[in-house]
Amino acid sequence: MKVILTREVKGHGVEGDVIEASRWYANNYLFPQHLAVPVTPDSIKQLEARRDALMKQKAEEAKKSKAAPRATKIGEIKGGTVYPEYAGNNDGFYYKDSEAFDRQEGVCYIPEAEFEDEGQPDGGLDLNSRPGYTYQDFLDVCYGNKKLAHDVFDLVDWQCPETVVDELDADELAEYQITETDIMKASTPPSQALPSPSLAAQATVARGAVVQPGPSTPPTLGQER
Numbered sequence: 001m002k003v004i005l006t007r008e009v010k011g012h013g014v015e016g017d018v019i020e021a022s023r024w025y026a027n028n029y030l031f032p033q034h035l036a037v038p039v040t041p042d043s044i045k046q047l048e049a050r051r052d053a054l055m056k057q058k059a060e061e062a063k064k065s066k067a068a069p070r071a072t073k074i075g076e077i078k079g080g081t082v083y084p085e086y087a088g089n090n091d092g093f094y095y096k097d098s099e100a101f102d103r104q105e106g107v108c109y110i111p112e113a114e115f116e117d118e119g120q121p122d123g124g125l126d127l128n129s130r131p132g133y134t135y136q137d138f139l140d141v142c143y144g145n146k147k148l149a150h151d152v153f154d155l156v157d158w159q160c161p162e163t164v165v166d167e168l169d170a171d172e173l174a175e176y177q178i179t180e181t182d183i184m185k186a187s188t189p190p191s192q193a194l195p196s197p198s199l200a201a202q203a204t205v206a207r208g209a210v211v212q213p214g215p216s217t218p219p220t221l222g223q224e225r
Contacts, residue, residue: 001026003036004047016047073097075110082107082125082132084115094158095125095132101153104135112158133161141165143186148176 003021008014009030012021018039021030030036037043075085075095084093094112101108110132115125135149141161142148152164173183 002039003030004039004043005030005036007035009035016051018047073099077107082110082115084110084112084125094156096156098153101135101138107132107134109133109138109153109156109161111156111160113160137161140186143178143182145176145178145182148173148178 001021001023002018003026005013005015005017005019013019019036021036026036026038031038073096075093076083077095082095084095093115095107095110097106097108100106110125114132138149138153138161139146142152142165148165152161155164170180
């Protein structure tokens with residue numbers, strides 16, 4: 001017989017699932033324990049009403065979580081020196097500025113490892129010597145994906161952003177539409193990237209050398225071949 005589970009039953013399903021059960025099992029265990037009800041027109045209506053109520057509840061909770069303001073700043077900067085702060089909940093000492101991240105201006109995060117006296121709230125760090133992470137740094141670490149950069153920024157609470165991203169598996173990255181090609185591009189060492197001719201020429205001129213046209217560069221008017 002078909003029954004509707006009113007609570008989770010291990011090995012059978014969760015609340016709201018319609019399962020097939022033997023009459024013996026239903027009458028001697030499921031019904032007496034109030035774990036299920038028979039499938040009837042009334043129970044189906046109650047099930048649908050219950051599902052609608054749960055969906056509305058989840059939607060309201062999602063709105064509240066999005067509307068809930070995140071901590072504006074953890075730690076502070078005084079006269080070019082950054083002072084971390086202990087955030088609690090087993091987190092470490094770090095500096096984090098959500099407004100700087102949202103504005104995409106300046107340093108927005110410095111992990112615990114960057115501070116000279118790790119774990120010491122009064123261990124200041126010269127902002128000029130160790131600049132920390134900007135919004136663009138988060139974007140670079142996250143393969144240029146803005147949504148992932150935002151989520152990683154929200155998540156970090158002492159560790160380096162690279163550590164968080166490295167722990168994501170292929171399925172989790174796929175949710176952000178990040179492919180293996182994106183990862184390969186990001187992992188290519190800068191030394192393997194060829195500069196454009198114009199930039200190479202500028203660099204040569206800056207060193208005081210005369211730029212000679214390459215084999216693929218057509219000669220200019222009046223230039224000997």
